[in-house]
Amino acid sequence: MEVMGGKWKSCILYELEKGSKRPSELHRHFENTSPRVINQQLKELEIHGMIEKTIFPELPPHVEYSITDDGRSLIPIIRMLEQWGDSFRPKMTRILEKTETTE
Amino acid sequence: MEVMGGKWKSCILYELEKGSKRPSELHRHFENTSPRVINQQLKELEIHGMIEKTIFPELPPHVEYSITDDGRSLIPIIRMLEQWGDSFRPKMTRILEKTETTE
DNA sequence: TCATATACGGACAAATTTATCCCTATGTCC
DNA sequence: GGACATAGGGATAAATTTGTCCGTATATGA
Numbered sequence: 001m002e003v004m005g006g007k008w009k010s011c012i013l014y015e016l017e018k019g020s021k022r023p024s025e026l027h028r029h030f031e032n033t034s035p036r037v038i039n040q041q042l043k044e045l046e047i048h049g050m051i052e053k054t055i056f057p058e059l060p061p062h063v064e065y066s067i068t069d070d071g072r073s074l075i076p077i078i079r080m081l082e083q084w085g086d087s088f089r090p091k092m093t094r095i096l097e098k099t100e101t102t103e
Numbered sequence: 104m105e106v107m108g109g110k111w112k113s114c115i116l117y118e119l120e121k122g123s124k125r126p127s128e129l130h131r132h133f134e135n136t137s138p139r140v141i142n143q144q145l146k147e148l149e150i151h152g153m154i155e156k157t158i159f160p161e162l163p164p165h166v167e168y169s170i171t172d173d174g175r176s177l178i179p180i181i182r183m184l185e186q187w188g189d190s191f192r193p194k195m196t197r198i199l200e201k202t203e204t205t206e
Numbered sequence: 207t208c209a210t211a212t213a214c215g216g217a218c219a220a221a222t223t224t225a226t227c228c229c230t231a232t233g234t235c236c
Numbered sequence: 237g238g239a240c241a242t243a244g245g246g247a248t249a250a251a252t253t254t255g256t257c258c259g260t261a262t263a264t265g266a
Contacts, residue, residue: 036245037224037225070191073187077184081180084177095151162262163213207266210264211263219254222253225251
């Protein structure tokens with residue numbers, strides 16, 4: 001949970017599993033989240049070896065993040081969670097309706 | 104993640120999947136965690152319909168928590184996470200050694 | 207009467223996570 | 237020069253989660 005539990009980590013892994021991406025692409029993809037926050041999640045994923053950072057020594061700077069084999073080994077779990085969430089969402093919606101009532 | 108991501112939730116589901124238990128049994132099982140915290144997690148799991156609470160109208164009070172079908176549907180995911188964690192733990196240990204260095 | 211057991215929860219503190227604000231630096235185009 | 241793009245991070249605030257302390261109530265047994 002420490003490795004994949006961050007608020008955006010599973011989403012980032014999910015995106016990178018489809019192909020390597022530059023930071024700016026990821027920032028555009030998560031438009032409702034500040035770049036800073038995504039960078040933090042990327043850094044932790046990198047420290048844990050779930051993703052890899054490649055720096056192309058060019059100007060302007062060019063960086064790419066790609067998923068590693070260890071990161072890819074989390075994808076089946078992420079998909080299971082996704083499917084479970086999809087199937088449970090209707091019930092969850094009803095639960096939230098009961099709880100939040102106006103408030 | 105909101106449903107099963109709590110610090111003790113997957114552990115509680117794991118225990119209840121083995122059989123219904125009384126709150127005091129669970130408190131004894133998680134001896135390093137205060138009963139209050141376990142109660143909070145139980146309450147949330149109950150609200151989300153992952154566990155069920157049965158009150159026996161006796162004195163002294165007798166309560167039992169049991170896992171529901173929805174809760175049971177999370178068990179395969181919890182097991183996958185457990186297996187992934189077991190297999191990744193050696194690498195994780197090395198990563199933590201590098202990071203924490205004395206500090 | 208006092209200690210134990212059952213089960214629960216309010217008020218608060220501590221810790222952790224997430225988010226915002228603003229700054230660095232370099233280069234291109236108008 | 238000014239606007240934009242690239243990639244990044246320090247300082248700090250806000251929000252959430254986790255944990256502690258102490259209280260409720262009832263009943264049993266020493």
